[in-house]
Structures are given as structure tokens and as C-alpha cells.
Amino acid sequence: MNKSLIYAIKSLWLNKWSTFMAILSIAVCFFIVTLLSIGLYNLHLFSKKLSNKTALLIYLKEGLLTKDIAQFTESLQKNDIFSKIKLISKEDALKEMKDIIEPSLIELIGFNPLPDTIEAYIKEKNLNNLEEIIKELKNHPYVEDVYYPSNIVHAVKTLKITLWNLGIIILTLLGVSISFIIYATVKNHYWKKGEEIEILKLLGATPSYIRYPFLTEGGLLGLTGSLIATLSIFFLYFIIHSKNITSYLPAITHVIIPIEVFYLLPSTGLLLGVISDLIALGRIRYQ
């Protein structure tokens, strides 16, 4: 293994320009891949948060007894569909409204126009049956109307799915590009050493003896490229959390960079390098 490593490093150094270009290209690809993945991950989190934080507003009919309202609220709480139920009485709603609108304007109306309302938060697993839930609630004799900001949630979901699909296509293309760069670099080095390899075969070298230095070479290319990308992401993380940036773009501090990136990225680089290498070398045949 040590010999393979020394041999691989020597070979990469001998072909330093192609090695440098390959590592640079791999690093750029991995950097884009990681940024894209972080973007998609954050979009996923945002969409999830939005769905979880958006409540159904159930407006109750006028003239219901307090006992009926309490009973209805309790039945909703017992229901497995909802994660949280909050009753807002018409008096509380009026108080809240007075915080937003000038109280004198409300007093002009002469009565409390707001209905008793129940805020119902739906469990994530039931979000797909939203329309059915709303329909069922609307049919309840105590319910006047049900409101849910479905347009916003739907728009975010559509955006998420579109970007997610687009992201996966780009990620796949970049993954293939990285593999191809490693494949082409190693294949090129392999061809350059054609005579040397032929001599080794004539001297009884086993396929693994011939392969190891090249596998190490591919692994090193992938690992170095991905390590540069990892360091760049690390650097980026500190930049976006620096005061200069956050004062201009406060939203950027909400971007979450999962810690897993810092070990998944180099591992992926190493793995892609070795796999691309195996493909590049193919089966070693003796003649």
C-alpha cells in the first residue's frame, strides 16, 4: 500500500499539469454540487417548516354555546390528524385586532364582528389529505368556514419539487462529470505507462499489483478535489456568518450547512475516484 501511494504520488507529480487541472475541475464540480445540495436541503427544511407552522383556521358559527365550543375543541384535540389545537375566542380575537387596527375604528362598528376561531395544526403525515380534511370540517354543523393558505403552501411545494428535480439532474450530471474527469485522467496516465505495464505483465505481475497504484491515483484525485471543495465550503460558512455580510443580508444566517458535509464530501470524493478508476482500468488481460 505504501509503495502504491508513493508510486501514485510520483505519477501524479510527473503529470503535474493534467493532475492540477483535474483536481481543480473536480474541486469546482464538488463545490457546486455541495452548494446545490445545501440549497436543496435548506429549501426542504423551509418547506417543511412552512407546512408545519401553517394552521387551518376554523371559523365557528355565531351563537354557539361555550359548552358546545369546548366539546368541539376537545374532539379535534383527540383527533390524530392534528398536532396542536388552539381556541381563540371572539373576545381574544378582538383584543388581538385592537393591537393591529386603531381601537376607535373598531368601536365605530358597534359590535364584535369576529367569530370564535380554532387554529388547527395538521400533522405532517396528514398534509397530503388536506382537501378532504377541510371538506369534512366544512360539513360540521358548528363550522361556518375553514381557511388555509393553500396557495402559498402549494407554491412553495411546487417550487421545491421543481428545484429538487432540477437539482437532482444537475447533481447527476456533475457526478458523472467528476467521474469522467477522474476516468480520463487515470486512463491517460495508464496509456502513457502502456509499455511499463506490458513489462510488468510479462514479469508475472498480478492484476491487483498493476491496479493498486492507479486506484490510489484516482482515489487521491477524488479526495484532493473534494477536500479543496470542503475547505471552500468551510471558508464560505465563516464568510456568511461574518458581521459584514449578516448586516446586509440577515436572512443568510438562517442557511443551515449540515455538519455531515465535512466528512461526506471527502468520502464521496475518495469513493468516486476509486470507482471511476476501476471503470477506467477495466479488466487486465495478459498476452
Add this chain to the structure above:
Amino acid sequence: MITFLNVYKYYDSIPVLQNVSFKIEKEELIFVTGPSGAGKTTLLKLIFGSEKPDEGEIEVEDFKLSKIRQSEIPHLRRKVTFVFQDFKLRQDLTVYENIALPLLVMGQKEKDIKQKVYDTLKKVNLRQKADILVRTLSGGEQQKVTIARAIITNPRVILADEPTGNLDPDSSKDVMNLFKNINLSGCTVVIATHNPELFNNTNYRVLHLKEGKVI
């Protein structure tokens, strides 16, 4: 040691070897001769596992070459080594490094390698040229390096294809003496040549090939 039984070999349906049968005994030195295109090189390639026979059976040591798998070939080549007419040396390496290659391939330790390489260099009278780049040597010296590389693993069989083809008479004589000494140390040697001077007036067996047939 080496057995050929009704062996046929074709290249693009043209027969190169036809119904070839012979046996080479252990520790024998044998010449394979014949005009160009008689099938001498093909015969050596068959013994070395570079080619497979189209018909017939070949047995070298414990290897049945008609059915040999690719994975077995490296092991065959540690027992059967080849001395090429065009040397097949790494021109970017020194004499020492070239001779050490088969031992490195076999995974031997650096310390053992050093001892064996110097012992072998002594046998071929190249001890003082160990650290010289191979490309700076003469043809005769390069052929000696090839022979040293072939014998360092103590093979059972050494195959040599026109080993004196590119050499002057003095170097040819040196090389042939080396083969004789190697044979005396217990190694089977098969030399393909079209030069009758190498085997005339010797007691060694000669296998004559003509148009792919043993005559």
C-alpha cells in the same frame, strides 16, 4: 516438464502450427530452429501463456495451458520467464532497478532483493554497472540484463527468442555461455533461433520447425 500434444494454432484461419507434438525434459537445453515464419516465436508464446492453442494440449509444469485462466498466467510467468530479442527493459531505470522488478512484483522484501540482485549481477558480469541507466548500455549488455532479470526468480524454464539476433559475435558467445551456465544450474532452457552456429557442433537437442510442422 513441457509437453505439446497435437497442437494447432491459427492466425486468421492461416495455420501457424500444425499437429505439433514434442516433450522437453527437466533441466534440458533445447534449440527451436527453422526459417522465418516457421512458428518458432508462436511456439514460445504458447509456452509463456501469451497465446492459447486452437487445438491440442500443452502442459508446462503443472499448468494445462489449453485451459489456463487469465488469473493463473502471472503465476505461470513466475516459473517460466522470457528473454526477448528486443530486451523489453525499462529504459528509464537503472540496471539494478530492472533486475529487481520481478522480485518487487512478487512482493519480496527490499533487503532480500538487494542481496539477490547483486548475486545475479555477479553471474552476468555486470556488478559494476548496477547503478547505470539501462539505455546507456550496449546491446550485448542489455541482453545480459534481460537474462539476469529472467533468472533472478530461479525459474523452472527460461524461454529465449532470438537472444543473439541483435548482437555481435563476441556478445553472442557471452550470452550463449550464460544460457549454458543457467542450464547447468538446473533450469530448463528453450532457445528459438534461426542461427545454426549456436547449436552446430553441440550435443543439445534441436527441434526443427518448417511451415508450422516439426520435421
